[in-house]
Amino acid sequence: MAQKIWQNWGGNIQCIPQKIRYPKDETTLLRIIQKCARKNQKIRVVGTGHSWTPLCETDQILISLERYQGIESVDTEKMQATVYAGTKLKYLGEELFKHGLAMENLGDIDEQSIAGAISTGTHGTGLKFGIIPTQVVGFTLITADGQLLECSNEKQPEIFKAAQVSLGVLGVISKITLQCVPSYKLKFLSRSEPLEDCMKNLAHYNSENRNFEFYWFPYADLVQTKFSNITDEPPQEANFFNYWSDVILENGVFGAVSELTRWIPSTSSSVAKFTSQAVATSTKTNWSHRVYAMPRLVKFNEMEYNIPLEQFEDVFWEIKECVEKEQFQVHFPTENRVVKGDDIYLSPAYGRDSAHISLHVYKGKPYKQYFKAIEAIFRNHNGRPHWAKMHHLTANELADLYPMWDKFLQIRQELDPKGIFLNGYLQQLFGVKAVY
Numbered sequence: 474m475a476q477k478i479w480q481n482w483g484g485n486i487q488c489i490p491q492k493i494r495y496p497k498d499e500t501t502l503l504r505i506i507q508k509c510a511r512k513n514q515k516i517r518v519v520g521t522g523h524s525w526t527p528l529c530e531t532d533q534i535l536i537s538l539e540r541y542q543g544i545e546s547v548d549t550e551k552m553q554a555t556v557y558a559g560t561k562l563k564y565l566g567e568e569l570f571k572h573g574l575a576m577e578n579l580g581d582i583d584e585q586s587i588a589g590a591i592s593t594g595t596h597g598t599g600l601k602f603g604i605i606p607t608q609v610v611g612f613t614l615i616t617a618d619g620q621l622l623e624c625s626n627e628k629q630p631e632i633f634k635a636a637q638v639s640l641g642v643l644g645v646i647s648k649i650t651l652q653c654v655p656s657y658k659l660k661f662l663s664r665s666e667p668l669e670d671c672m673k674n675l676a677h678y679n680s681e682n683r684n685f686e687f688y689w690f691p692y693a694d695l696v697q698t699k700f701s702n703i704t705d706e707p708p709q710e711a712n713f714f715n716y717w718s719d720v721i722l723e724n725g726v727f728g729a730v731s732e733l734t735r736w737i738p739s740t741s742s743s744v745a746k747f748t749s750q751a752v753a754t755s756t757k758t759n760w761s762h763r764v765y766a767m768p769r770l771v772k773f774n775e776m777e778y779n780i781p782l783e784q785f786e787d788v789f790w791e792i793k794e795c796v797e798k799e800q801f802q803v804h805f806p807t808e809n810r811v812v813k814g815d816d817i818y819l820s821p822a823y824g825r826d827s828a829h830i831s832l833h834v835y836k837g838k839p840y841k842q843y844f845k846a847i848e849a850i851f852r853n854h855n856g857r858p859h860w861a862k863m864h865h866l867t868a869n870e871l872a873d874l875y876p877m878w879d880k881f882l883q884i885r886q887e888l889d890p891k892g893i894f895l896n897g898y899l900q901q902l903f904g905v906k907a908v909y
């Protein structure tokens with residue numbers, strides 16, 4: 474059989490695995506892992522491949538969870554749902570809704586698998602909410618020796634804290650139990666306002682709104698602010714105005730002007746200013762899972778760092794100054810969000826309420842110098858990288874940033890001493906040697 478090329482969403486990572494397996498149930502998933510372990514074959518597991526770092530790259534066995542989706546059971550009293558690891562967030566939202574439940578917070582797309590989203594510490598925005606893995610109360614982990622391990626705060630609590638964000642190096646998560654909340658409606662407002670006003674009101678915007686974030690377009694004096702709050706208003710049918718703003722403006726027109734900047738990079742700053750001026754005031758009211766996500770049809774490369782919340786303003790102004798001084802030819806906005814601190818060993822928000830700043834560059838345009846320059850600013854402020862997004866940190870640097878780094882490595886060594894869940898990138902990232 475011809476070997477299949479696998480590539481991630483961004484198209485920056487490609488590999489040719491020896492085999493791609495598509496289990497549909499836990500028994501098959503378990504058998505695949507047991508067989509690979511017996512044959513000393515290395516495994517990487519992939520959700521939907523929405524990560525830019527080479528987490529899923531392999532020339533051996535790739536387990537794709539795209540056919541392992543759905544809800545196994547719902548405990549309506551506890552408001553908990555146990556779901557298969559490959560379940561896409563989009564589908565999950567609709568299924569939970571049928572049971573009167575919802576996830577308490579989400580990021581800005583819903584294409585990812587739940588296991589992929591938790592394994593990289595995916596997050597949304599809001600000072601009251603942790604990253605998505607904080608919504609997990611337990612899971613079943615299939616370990617390198619082919620055992621099913623139940624993990625939660627009560628059972629195997631240390632492994633639980635390690636595997637809540639683990640990049641798939643501790644084993645394959647099979648089923649996940651989520652703590653949900655009753656379904657709720659959100660009213661979303663997007664508008665344009667002067668950067669100075671946004672920065673003046675930042676603390677207020679973050680504390681007075683359930684979810685707040687803003688986009689700063691390089692070189693522009695206007696920002697796009699986005700607010701979401703719980704409402705009793707009836708859901709709004711998708712209308713042409715929403716379609717115009719989400720699909721035509723944010724994707725169609727933005728895609729076209731992005732292409733212009735690729736051909737004529739010197740137009741980048743004008744395009745950024747033009748885009749900031751084109752932001753119209755728009756609102757959307759619907760059930761929460763239909764509000765968080767936006768279509769993302771324009772491809773880009775991304776770097777994102779978590780920094781301590783109280784350092785956000787300093788970091789933001791330094792980034793702005795650096796972009797303007799170095800005249801980087803970029804036009805995609807930076808996305809600025811906040812999350813509550815937690816106690817998950819490899820969570821970028823470990824032990825601190827945090828801000829997240831992400832930088833995007835249109836696919837096909839140079840991004841390395843820009844990312845490196847801004848990464849230096851993040852590093853000066855104890856920045857921790859988003860695990861799914863581009864960064865250049867080494868194992869030693871990461872060890873200094875994560876108080877539970879050694880504990881995580883110890884658990885990894887105990888669970889997978891031969892390193893069957895490692896690839897070259899992960900070996901280097903964690904500074905470990907695989908046995909084969």
Ligand SMILES: Cc1cc2nc3c(=O)[nH]c(=O)nc-3n(C[C@H](O)[C@H](O)[C@H](O)COP(=O)(O)OP(=O)(O)OC[C@H]3O[C@@H](n4cnc5c(N)ncnc54)[C@H](O)[C@@H]3O)c2cc1C
Nearest residue numbers: 520521522523524580581585586589595596640641646861
């Ligand atoms: C357009 C776009 C928008 C995004 N928006 C956001 C956002 O708003 N907020 C944010 O924080 N991030 C965001 N991301 C990043 C994204 O959420 C992460 O890359 C996430 O990991 C993607 O999920 P996935 O299913 O594609 O995972 P994959 O990329 O397939 O895998 C990610 C990691 O999870 C591991 N994994 C997958 N399944 C399992 C399993 N069953 N057991 C153990 N490990 C497993 C993989 O081995 C890998 O290490 C965005 C990415 C894109 C491309």
